Amino acid sequence: MSLHLNAQLTDLARLExxxxxxxxxxDQYTRLRAIIxxxxxxxxxxxxxxxxxxxxxxxxxxxxxxxxxxxxxxxHVIDLNLGYTFKWNEKWRFALKANPRIASTLTRxxxxxxxxxxxxxxxIRDRTKEKDIEHPNRLILGLTYNATTGLPFPLPFISxxxxxxxxxxxxxxxxxxxxxxxxxxxxxxxxxxxxxGYLAHLQSPIIISEQKVExxxxxxxxGGLGYEYCFTKHLVAYMYxxxxxxxNNVLRNDNRDEIFKLDDLNAFYLRxxxxxxx
Numbered sequence: 001m002s003l004h005l006n007a008q009l010t011d012l013a014r015l016e017x018x019x020x021x022x023x024x025x026x027d028q029y030t031r032l033r034a035i036i037x038x039x040x041x042x043x044x045x046x047x048x049x050x051x052x053x054x055x056x057x058x059x060x061x062x063x064x065x066x067x068x069x070x071x072x073x074x075x076h077v078i079d080l081n082l083g084y085t086f087k088w089n090e091k092w093r094f095a096l097k098a099n100p101r102i103a104s105t106l107t108r109x110x111x112x113x114x115x116x117x118x119x120x121x122x123x124i125r126d127r128t129k130e131k132d133i134e135h136p137n138r139l140i141l142g143l144t145y146n147a148t149t150g151l152p153f154p155l156p157f158i159s160x161x162x163x164x165x166x167x168x169x170x171x172x173x174x175x176x177x178x179x180x181x182x183x184x185x186x187x188x189x190x191x192x193x194x195x196x197g198y199l200a201h202l203q204s205p206i207i208i209s210e211q212k213v214e215x216x217x218x219x220x221x222x223g224g225l226g227y228e229y230c231f232t233k234h235l236v237a238y239m240y241x242x243x244x245x246x247x248n249n250v251l252r253n254d255n256r257d258e259i260f261k262l263d264d265l266n267a268f269y270l271r272x273x274x275x276x277x278x
Contacts, residue, residue, distance in 0.1 A: 054076075
């Protein structure tokens with residue numbers, strides 16, 4: 001959830017459902033996601049973007065555990081999206097983003113431990129709408145900071161999109177890379193690989209082997225196939241199915257050291273939804 005910069009840059013609204021069942025188990029991971037962003041034109045080619053993103057993670061832990069799993073059944077991640085972008089010069093656009101976040105079980109009153117700060121500085125060169133260009137493309141370069149990674153410094157962000165011809169295009173980068181085939185203006189399919197996950201604070205800590213658990217995290221690498229149906233140029237329904245290539249669902253202490261591993265077995269993955277994009 002902390003690595004969806006592409007979506008935050010282009011989506012005005014999105015409703016989404018994700019599902020990962022635990023292999024050889026009755027446990028399940030479900031995520032409901034809603035995004036709304038509103039761009040405000042300050043002057044020609046200069047915009048302020050304000051928005052809100054809400055994720056509700058539902059953990060159905062049906063296996064037998066030595067601790068009370070009811071404190072983990074619902075996790076809430078709420079992002080305030082604040083962005084500012086303007087035309088830097090004839091080739092480049094500058095974008096600055098700040099994302100104050102609440103990531104918590106929210107079983108009690110909100111405290112400072114429930115807050116995280118994310119953000120980024122990006123430079124965008126968009127040549128997808130230029131005339132007389134053989135291979136339209138878009139390059140995004142920048143630095144992003146994410147408090148939930150546990151790394152106290154910014155990380156590089158790179159994304160490169162290129163149209164090979166009228167049918168084929170690809171996007172190389174992180175958090176997502178894909179290659180897409182477009183049948184017509186309404187239908188396209190793609191093969192993809194991407195990153196996903198979250199880290200949240202447990203307001204009611206759990207004691208496991210005399211150690212206090214105060215955080216839960218999920219990190220996954222996912223690969224599979226996707227299908228998009230475009231009702232219009234801006235309104236799109238989509239479905240992605242595949243399998244996790246790497247999965248790590250962990251309970252952690254206050255220093256984010258691993259205390260108990262809930263799951264590390266790769267499993268089926270489904271994500272579907274509806275988005276209204278620029």
